[in-house]
Amino acid sequence: MATEGLRENETLASLKSEAESLKGKLEEERAKLHDVELHQVAERVEALGQFVMKTRRTLKGHGNKVLCMDWCKDKRRIVSSSQDGKVIVWDSFTTNKEHAVTMPCTWVMACAYAPSGCAIACGGLDNKCSVYPLTFEKNENMAAKKKSVAMHTNYLSACSFTNSDMQILTASGDGTCALWDVESGQLLQSFHGHGADVLCLDLAPSETGNTFVSGGCDKKAMVWDMRSGQCIQSFETHDSDINSVRYYPSGDAFASGSDDATCRLYDLRADREVAIYSKESIIFGASSVDFSLSGRLLFAGYNDYTINVWDVLKGSRVSILFGHENRVSTLRVSPDGTAFCSGSWDHTLRIWA
Amino acid sequence: MAEFERQEANMAQVPADPSSAETADPEESSPNMIVYRKIEDIVTRMQDDKTGGVPIRTVKSFLSKIPSVVTGSDIVQWLMRNLSIEDTGEAIHLGSLIAAQGYVFPISDHVLTLKDDGTFYRFQAPYFWPSNCWEPENTDYAIYLCKRTMQNKARLELADYEAENLARLQRAFARKWEFIFMQAEAQVKIDRKKDKTERKILDSQERAFWDVHRPVPGCVNTTEMDIRKCRRMKNPQKVKKSVYGVTEESQPQSPVHMPSQPVRKTTKEDFRKQITFLNMQIERHCLKMSKVAESKEPSQQRVKRWGFSMDEVLKDPVGRDQFLRFLESEFSSENLRFWLAVQDLKKQPLQDVTTRVEEIWQEFLAPGAQSAINLDSHSYEKTSQNVKDPGRYTYEDAQEHIYKLMKSDSYARFLRSSAYQDLLLAKKKTENEQGRRTSLEKFTRSVGKSLASKRLTGLMQSS
Numbered sequence: 039m040a041t042e043g044l045r046e047n048e049t050l051a052s053l054k055s056e057a058e059s060l061k062g063k064l065e066e067e068r069a070k071l072h073d074v075e076l077h078q079v080a081e082r083v084e085a086l087g088q089f090v091m092k093t094r095r096t097l098k099g100h101g102n103k104v105l106c107m108d109w110c111k112d113k114r115r116i117v118s119s120s121q122d123g124k125v126i127v128w129d130s131f132t133t134n135k136e137h138a139v140t141m142p143c144t145w146v147m148a149c150a151y152a153p154s155g156c157a158i159a160c161g162g163l164d165n166k167c168s169v170y171p172l173t174f175e176k177n178e179n180m181a182a183k184k185k186s187v188a189m190h191t192n193y194l195s196a197c198s199f200t201n202s203d204m205q206i207l208t209a210s211g212d213g214t215c216a217l218w219d220v221e222s223g224q225l226l227q228s229f230h231g232h233g234a235d236v237l238c239l240d241l242a243p244s245e246t247g248n249t250f251v252s253g254g255c256d257k258k259a260m261v262w263d264m265r266s267g268q269c270i271q272s273f274e275t276h277d278s279d280i281n282s283v284r285y286y287p288s289g290d291a292f293a294s295g296s297d298d299a300t301c302r303l304y305d306l307r308a309d310r311e312v313a314i315y316s317k318e319s320i321i322f323g324a325s326s327v328d329f330s331l332s333g334r335l336l337f338a339g340y341n342d343y344t345i346n347v348w349d350v351l352k353g354s355r356v357s358i359l360f361g362h363e364n365r366v367s368t369l370r371v372s373p374d375g376t377a378f379c380s381g382s383w384d385h386t387l388r389i390w391a
Numbered sequence: 392m393a394e395f396e397r398q399e400a401n402m403a404q405v406p407a408d409p410s411s412a413e414t415a416d417p418e419e420s421s422p423n424m425i426v427y428r429k430i431e432d433i434v435t436r437m438q439d440d441k442t443g444g445v446p447i448r449t450v451k452s453f454l455s456k457i458p459s460v461v462t463g464s465d466i467v468q469w470l471m472r473n474l475s476i477e478d479t480g481e482a483i484h485l486g487s488l489i490a491a492q493g494y495v496f497p498i499s500d501h502v503l504t505l506k507d508d509g510t511f512y513r514f515q516a517p518y519f520w521p522s523n524c525w526e527p528e529n530t531d532y533a534i535y536l537c538k539r540t541m542q543n544k545a546r547l548e549l550a551d552y553e554a555e556n557l558a559r560l561q562r563a564f565a566r567k568w569e570f571i572f573m574q575a576e577a578q579v580k581i582d583r584k585k586d587k588t589e590r591k592i593l594d595s596q597e598r599a600f601w602d603v604h605r606p607v608p609g610c611v612n613t614t615e616m617d618i619r620k621c622r623r624m625k626n627p628q629k630v631k632k633s634v635y636g637v638t639e640e641s642q643p644q645s646p647v648h649m650p651s652q653p654v655r656k657t658t659k660e661d662f663r664k665q666i667t668f669l670n671m672q673i674e675r676h677c678l679k680m681s682k683v684a685e686s687k688e689p690s691q692q693r694v695k696r697w698g699f700s701m702d703e704v705l706k707d708p709v710g711r712d713q714f715l716r717f718l719e720s721e722f723s724s725e726n727l728r729f730w731l732a733v734q735d736l737k738k739q740p741l742q743d744v745t746t747r748v749e750e751i752w753q754e755f756l757a758p759g760a761q762s763a764i765n766l767d768s769h770s771y772e773k774t775s776q777n778v779k780d781p782g783r784y785t786y787e788d789a790q791e792h793i794y795k796l797m798k799s800d801s802y803a804r805f806l807r808s809s810a811y812q813d814l815l816l817a818k819k820k821t822e823n824e825q826g827r828r829t830s831l832e833k834f835t836r837s838v839g840k841s842l843a844s845k846r847l848t849g850l851m852q853s854s
Binding site: 063084211270271299 | 433478485611619657663668672675678839
């Protein structure tokens with residue numbers, strides 16, 4: 039009863055306006071650090087030389103839209119998943135298929151390679167994340183060795199192994215992220231805070247790896263402490279769903295790609311957005327982003343079938359890559375930075391260098 | 392048509408805690424709608440002749456006229472001029488996408504791409520725009536193909552794939568084909584009443600509509616959706632509207648349709664959580680930034696200035712602070728504190744002046760004062776008189792004396808002090824170490840340095 043009295047004066051409207059004014063205050067505080075634009079400081083930085091990137095390999099074999107892909111640490115193998123329920127492991131040099139498994143559901147939206155290279159994880163409309171060990175037996179039956187690890191109450195949108203094969207981090211359409219123990223399937227930590235589907239996540243590059251960033255349909259990018267489950271920082275500057283987030287190589291910043299046709303760079307120490315990568319002629323959403331090894335370039339795949347390469351510091355577009363015949367849905371730079379791979383709704387994957 | 396599986400029924404789950412407040416029209420913020428509105432803005436501007444739109448003309452051809460067309464190259468040129476596109480290829484690509492989405496179409500081809508030549512294009516009617524969330528049923532398509540066969544016109548002849556589609560639909564709708572036939576006849580009747588030129592235009596627009604929703608085999612179906620975003624589609628549960636206004640009693644819910652996500656209103660509790668979180672963010676941000684500011688040591692130039700004159704020290708808040716700390720370490724800070732208190736007195740509002748004057752007297756001048764300052768007897772006499780009629784300038788004389796005293800004594804000692812000397816020297820030592828944590832400028836400078844050496848080299852060149 040006492041608490042009822044305290045809250046008497048709080049109408050929905052007053053709470054809403056308080057929340058709005060606090061949002062404004064936070065932005066005000068953040069703006070105080072705004073002494074100079076990133077691209078202005080970058081004027082002193084040496085310009086990038088011209089370089090040409092072309093498709094060097096095309097991986098054909100999926101029967102429907104390619105939705106996700108990941109590189110193996112050996113810088114050569116790739117796992118990809120598709121709307122037709124198939125998950126395929128490729129050798130990107132030879133374009134040979136090394137393993138293939140058919141999931142019991144369609145729309146396998148997430149897949150990941152284990153750090154050891156000995157297993158892959160995937161999931162999608164089945165609301166689960168399953169791990170498949172990779173063997174080199176002649177008549178391999180991958181489906182038999184499947185291990186169900188994560189269980190969400192809606193589709194699995196992203197998954198990633200942490201530093202070891204033992205833990206997996208997942209993001210889901212149920213609005214949460216979760217950390218799982220692979221062996222036991224136990225939930226180690228869950229992350230609540232997004233107001234809508236979580237579409238992507240990326241682990242911080244540090245060896246001590248304790249944080250990760252997630253992006254969702256609530257237009258927010260949130261940085262989490264893996265041990266406590268708390269949200270450390272939150273950014274809400276995009277105008278639409280955030281489809282992809284990726285840490286800058288140093289771990290001090292991250293980039294995002296959104297349906298509002300922009301990519302943005304957020305600095306974690308300054309606690310604010312520091313760059314927007316956009317053009318009047320780019321009107322379709324960015325579906326996936328990744329940095330070059332040094333972090334100077336940002337590769338972004340778009341729903342207009344193209345890949346735009348951005349100069350991260352100067353904010354300008356360096357190159358536009360044509361080739362795919364439908365939306366680019368996934369994009370990752372290889373671990374050694376010599377190439378990147380893109381997957382598309384045109385059923386193919388392309389290796390660019 | 393995209394085939395959705397039974398598992399997709401899972402999509403109806405409501406997320407845990409939506410914190411975004413409801414907007415006027417949640418549909419407008421859905422990803423597809425954002426793109427549609429941008430394209431619509433482009434095509435509207437393109438058709439506006441007052442602001443440099445493309446030339447839309449009626450072209451003479453043999454015995455007839457082709458109304459309301461524009462060439463592909465005109466569209467490409469317009470896009471390059473108005474959207475700051477430098478490369479023709481890029482403009483063609485964007486134009487093709489606009490066509491593929493259904494906003495512009497070639498009048499003589501089912502394949503929706505843009506060519507940079509004299510090929511004629513027409514703009515789609517707003518009625519058929521994708522933003523109206525059309526999901527035409529096969530019954531509508533059947534009616535359309537059927538009525539095409541009823542009209543004896545060369546230009547309306549069915550393409551091979553259309554003839555195949557029609558045959559398939561006839562088999563599928565065998566039982567209600569009479570109904571479809573009747574609807575088609577009714578449409579033909581309606582069409583006949585229209586003006587000849589208008590009909591040409593409408594027929595082509597209608598065909599372009601079906602080219603989007605029933606594309607030529609091999610062409611991209613731009614109506615395919617990312618399943619993760621489907622929940623925000625307009626009216627997913629209502630009976631889909633028919634292009635030809637056909638309403639059937641027994642029009643079943645398409646089994647492939649997903650139940651819509653009930654819009655959960657933001658509750659008081661949601662807002663309270665938001666407020667707590669925002670407060671925490673603001674606190675963390677300010678704490679983080681204040682730590683950064685604290686660790687910020689004054690620049691060498693600044694520290695050097697303090698050596699020019701005592702005024703420079705007193706002008707700079709950081710200098711004042713350093714000076715005060717030094718004096719406190721010598722237990723002789725009362726002079727400076729008195730000086731500062733008198734400076735502050737001058738800024739006080741009138742109503743507080745009397746009280747402040749009394750406080751200063753008690754602290755620094757009264758017999759047995761805690762921080763007794765050393766005034767000569769003449770000055771002391773004058774001041775005690777002034778205090779009887781308190782004002783902002785009561786201590787002006789005393790302050791001047793103290794100022795001279797500090798200048799000749801304390802200030803010199805300060806400059807000689809190890810504290811000051813350390814600051815002067817310390818600046819040189821830490822300039823290199825510090826850089827990384829304080830400002831954006833320093834962040835990019837350090838990044839720029841490390842990048843200058845790591846160029847993107849060693850690209851995989853073999854193919």
